[in-house]
Amino acid sequence: MTTKINIGPIHPSTHGVLRLVVELDGDTIVGVEPHIGFLHRGVEKLAENRMYMQNIGYMEKIDYVAPMAYDDAYVAAVEEAMGVEVKERAKYIRTILLELQRIASHLLWLGTMSNDLGQFYTLFMWTFRDRDKILRLLQEHAGARMFYLNMRPGGVVRDLPPDFEENTLQVLDYIEKRITEYEHYLESNQVFIERTKGIGVLSREMAIELGATGPVLRGSGVNYDTRSNKPYYAYSELGFRPQVMFVGDSFARYKVRMLEMKESIRIIREAFKKIPEGDAVGMPIRLIMPQAKNRIVTVSRETPRGEAFIYMIADKERPYRLSIRTPSFINLSLIDEIAKGSRLADLFAILGSLDLVMADVDL
Amino acid sequence: MKIERGKLIETLKELKGKGYKYLVKIAGVDNISSISVLYFVRDIDNNKEEVVEVELDPNDTALPSVEEVYKAADWYERTLYEMFGIEIKGRQIRRLLLEKWNGKGAPLRKNFEWGAPYETKQSKKAMA
Amino acid sequence: MAQEEISAKEFEDAEQEMTALVEKSLQKYNLKPNMLFAKLSDITASAAKGIVNWSRKNSVWPSLFGLACCAMELMDFGSARIDAERRGYLLFRATPRQSDVMIVAGWVTKSMVPEIKRMYEQMLKPRYVVAYGECAVSGGPWFESYNIIKGIDQVLPVDVYVAGCPPKPENLFSALMKLQKKIGGSIED
Numbered sequence: 001m002t003t004k005i006n007i008g009p010i011h012p013s014t015h016g017v018l019r020l021v022v023e024l025d026g027d028t029i030v031g032v033e034p035h036i037g038f039l040h041r042g043v044e045k046l047a048e049n050r051m052y053m054q055n056i057g058y059m060e061k062i063d064y065v066a067p068m069a070y071d072d073a074y075v076a077a078v079e080e081a082m083g084v085e086v087k088e089r090a091k092y093i094r095t096i097l098l099e100l101q102r103i104a105s106h107l108l109w110l111g112t113m114s115n116d117l118g119q120f121y122t123l124f125m126w127t128f129r130d131r132d133k134i135l136r137l138l139q140e141h142a143g144a145r146m147f148y149l150n151m152r153p154g155g156v157v158r159d160l161p162p163d164f165e166e167n168t169l170q171v172l173d174y175i176e177k178r179i180t181e182y183e184h185y186l187e188s189n190q191v192f193i194e195r196t197k198g199i200g201v202l203s204r205e206m207a208i209e210l211g212a213t214g215p216v217l218r219g220s221g222v223n224y225d226t227r228s229n230k231p232y233y234a235y236s237e238l239g240f241r242p243q244v245m246f247v248g249d250s251f252a253r254y255k256v257r258m259l260e261m262k263e264s265i266r267i268i269r270e271a272f273k274k275i276p277e278g279d280a281v282g283m284p285i286r287l288i289m290p291q292a293k294n295r296i297v298t299v300s301r302e303t304p305r306g307e308a309f310i311y312m313i314a315d316k317e318r319p320y321r322l323s324i325r326t327p328s329f330i331n332l333s334l335i336d337e338i339a340k341g342s343r344l345a346d347l348f349a350i351l352g353s354l355d356l357v358m359a360d361v362d363l
Numbered sequence: 364m365k366i367e368r369g370k371l372i373e374t375l376k377e378l379k380g381k382g383y384k385y386l387v388k389i390a391g392v393d394n395i396s397s398i399s400v401l402y403f404v405r406d407i408d409n410n411k412e413e414v415v416e417v418e419l420d421p422n423d424t425a426l427p428s429v430e431e432v433y434k435a436a437d438w439y440e441r442t443l444y445e446m447f448g449i450e451i452k453g454r455q456i457r458r459l460l461l462e463k464w465n466g467k468g469a470p471l472r473k474n475f476e477w478g479a480p481y482e483t484k485q486s487k488k489a490m491a
Numbered sequence: 492m493a494q495e496e497i498s499a500k501e502f503e504d505a506e507q508e509m510t511a512l513v514e515k516s517l518q519k520y521n522l523k524p525n526m527l528f529a530k531l532s533d534i535t536a537s538a539a540k541g542i543v544n545w546s547r548k549n550s551v552w553p554s555l556f557g558l559a560c561c562a563m564e565l566m567d568f569g570s571a572r573i574d575a576e577r578r579g580y581l582l583f584r585a586t587p588r589q590s591d592v593m594i595v596a597g598w599v600t601k602s603m604v605p606e607i608k609r610m611y612e613q614m615l616k617p618r619y620v621v622a623y624g625e626c627a628v629s630g631g632p633w634f635e636s637y638n639i640i641k642g643i644d645q646v647l648p649v650d651v652y653v654a655g656c657p658p659k660p661e662n663l664f665s666a667l668m669k670l671q672k673k674i675g676g677s678i679e680d
Contacts, residue, residue: 009606010556012585017558017603037460038603039559041633045470045477049635057632064560108563128570146563146657208384208407211435222407229410298403309403311390325388333438359559362460461638463602470637477637 002030007347009038015112015351016358020335024344032339032347034332040362047322052078053285055319060147062326063360066105068097068148069303073310075151076232076299081314082153083293090155090280091233096271097138097150098233099264100168103175104134105304106257110182113254113352117195123182130178133171140164152282159280165272172265179261196250200338200350203248210334213327214306215260216354219253221246226302238270250353257355303327305355328360365416368426374415375402375432382406383413389429389439391447393472398424398447404433419449428453446471547591547617548674550579551667554590556610558597561624561657565596568660580667587613592670594663595647598626600638604646611647619670622649623663625656632656 007020017038023031043062047055059074060067072094079086086094111127135145140161142148150157186192202212207220217224225242227235243259245252299310306327313320331354339350366374387403402415417426428451429436440451441459448469461470468475557565569575569583584590587610599607611620622643625631630641643649650673653666 009603010585010610016562035462037462038600038606039598040460040600040602041598041636041639042470045475046633046636061560061632064563125571128567129572132567132570132572145659146560209434211386211433224407309387311388311401311403313392321392323388323390323392329438330435333435464638466637475637477635 001025015356018332018356018358018361020347022344022347027343029339029342029344029347032336034335036332036358036361038362039359043363044322044324047319049318051317052319055322056149056151057147060149061359062324062363063303063305063328063357064146065108065357066101066304067146068101068151069301070308071148071151072098073299073301073303073308075153076301077297077310077312078314079153080297080299081294081312084154084283086233087155087278087280087282088276089278090282092271092275093156093160093280094151095234095238096168096268096275097141097156099268099271100134100138102304103261103264104131106261107131107134109257109304109355113355114186114192116348116352117192123185126178126182130175133174137164137167137171140167152285155280155282157282168268169272172268176262176265179258183258193251195346195349196254196353198249199342199346200250200353201248202334202338206337207248210337211330212306212334213330214302214304214355215253215256216306216331216334218242218244219256220248226300226307230300232301234271234274235267237274238267240267250349253353253355305357305360306331324363326360326363328356328358329363332356332361364414365418368417368419371415371417372427372429372432375404375429378404378413378415379432382408383411386433386435386439387412389436389443391443391449391471393447395473397421398449400426400443400449402429424449426451430454445469448472544675548671550581551592551671551674552582552584552590553580553592553594554587554610554614555583555585556593556595556597556607558595558599558603559626561596561626564657564660564663565594565623568663573660573664578664578667587611588615590614591617592619592621592667594621594623595627595643596623598631598633599640599643599646601640602638604640607643608646617674619650619674620647621651621653621666621670623653623666624658625654628652628654 002023002025004021004023007022009017009019019035019038021033021035022029023033043058047058050058056071056074059070062070107127107130111124114123115121138148139145141164142150142157202216202220204221207217207222212220221244223242223244225240226232227240228242231240241263243256243263245256295314297310297312297314299312301308301310308327309325311321311323313322334354335351339347342350364374383404383406385405385407387405388401390401390403392399392401398419398421400417400419402417403412404415405412419426424447426449428440430440430453438459441456443449444451444456445458445461446469458464470477555562555565567573569580575581575583582589587593591614593611593614595607611618620643622628626633627643630639633639634641640646651666651670653662655662
């Protein structure tokens with residue numbers, strides 16, 4: 001006899017609005033069924049009625065932990081539709097800003113995941129203080145803490161301020177020390193190791209079959225990263241290496257993200273050494289009206305959660321159809337396969353290692 | 364490549380045999396005289412992508428379910444059903460994103476009445 | 492939880508009954524205006540009320556209802572740089588039964604309306620609601636969507652509105668200070 005319990009849309013973990021109907025046999029999970037749609041606002045329908053540069057405001061609110069990633073994906077789609085090339089210096093600037101955004105997003109993930117595992121707000125407070133330093137750096141360039149709107153077709157909205165390089169290198173030194181400290185604390189803690197090793201195993205074949213993306217896919221042994229398989233901006237010149245672990249449990253997914261943070265720090269330092277001089281400012285807004293040079297456009301970008309895939313049919317002033325595949329949508333559908341056979345107390349540890357953002361799921 | 368809906372499952376099985384094991388997205392587009400459904404598949408080891416397109420008549424939308432070939436197609440087909448009104452045969456389909464919504468019509472079609480002040484040329488043409 | 496609507500006529504009837512009852516009781520106890528007695532009872536009542544309101548306004552415990560992007564700024568509000576605990580807004584809980592203020596941060600869809608009503612009814616009186624961010628104030632950028640409520644004051648009674656997309660945490664600070672002023676000088680519900 002199995003019982004069904006309801007973990008309702010409002011619950012103390014910080015994941016957002018998600019309803020899980022869990023079927024239990026004693027203490028073991030037999031099946032999990034997520035009900036979503038509590039944050040669905042119809043971005044794909046709204047985007048058909050707005051002009052191209054009005055749509056950027058919608059795209060940033062899809063993933064509110066790392067908004068610049070979707071900003072960049074959409075502007076890249078518009079550039080391809082218009083046939084505009086990105087300037088050289090702007091490629092390096094975009095790489096630097098995107099990697100800073102990735103470090104900030106992974107720091108927030110670390111705080112909320114250790115919150116769920118029982119560390120009541122300690123690591124949360126520390127990682128939020130570090131994330132705040134990065135947000136202040138980005139505020140000097142773009143003018144806002146959270147919704148930047150700083151990408152234009154062909155470049156960025158304005159060049160970097162003159163003391164950006166020194167400030168960034170200081171912040172990176174500080175963050176590197178802090179990340180090694182956090183790793184040391186967590187990995188020498190017996191409770192953390194017992195709650196993540198061997199829990200929530202996803203095998204390599206099932207990861208490819210069910211369509212996982214991002215660190216979930218790389219934690220199961222598949223060497224696929226959009227930044228190295230389909231390179232864009234300055235990643236191939238800076239020598240980017242994807243990080244892969246082979247076991248497939250929650251500890252492997254955690255380790256992949258920590259290694260990615262260190263790789264991002266290395267890439268930003270390299271980019272500051274190799275950045276060329278020149279002009280980086282993109283087109284002003286009043287000139288953006290693609291005459292549909294290419295009518296059908298596809299773009300793939302690597303957000304901190306996985307691969308975002310945009311398929312756009314471009315009309316004269318507005319997009320005719322904008323179809324987005326978000327990584328959290330397909331990562332949430334894996335929960336049924338991963339959580340079978342584990343206990344009820346492990347369910348939130350597994351959800352924490354998948355790194356979901358609910359507005360990303362309910363597109 | 365454009366195919367007919369009768370040959371959909373065979374083509375996808377053939378592609379999966381050649382190494383295209385990863386399904387990226389199933390997207391629907393509403394051209395007003397027809398509806399097209401696009402299947403994006405990818406070969407992870409060799410870095411290649413392929414698009415399969417099926418065109419349907421708006422009054423006769425019935426597609427076979429692709430879940431036996433690619434297991435990732437489950438949630439994509441559920442959103443196709445509720446956003447475009449396409450019927451999927453072969454298994455039980457429930458709504459995903461709009462569970463308790465009791466409005467009329469499918470939201471992503473061009474003749475959906477949503478009271479917005481903006482009307483585009485396509486929506487005027489579709490509602491005429 | 493369905494609420495029954497009271498028609499205007501029933502309301503008038505109830506009002507007339509109440510005034511008749513009050514007059515009858517006054518006649519029964521034969522109260523004459525006694526100035527000294529009235530002043531004494533007034534002073535003690537207002538002093539007691541003053542102390543109670545002072546203690547209530549300096550420890551306002553919020554219950555987070557962070558749904559979307561504004562929840563990121565709420566988490567920043569409670570963290571180390573802009574510290575919320577120094578003014579008394581301690582203990583952000585997810586349960587409404589132990590909190591005074593409900594801060595609604597994020598857009599509310601039609602599927603979420605019964606849940607938000609149930610959360611509000613589970614809070615104990617006196618209770619307050621803060622609408623944080625443009626989406627809670629008026630629908631925000633999703634004004635024309637088919638699945639969104641245009642502002643939470645169509646569903647709940649709101650005390651303080653905070654504008655911005657997203658509002659900086661310092662903005663929320665000043666809004667909560669205004670709420671404290673309202674609590675301190677208000678009559679109990």
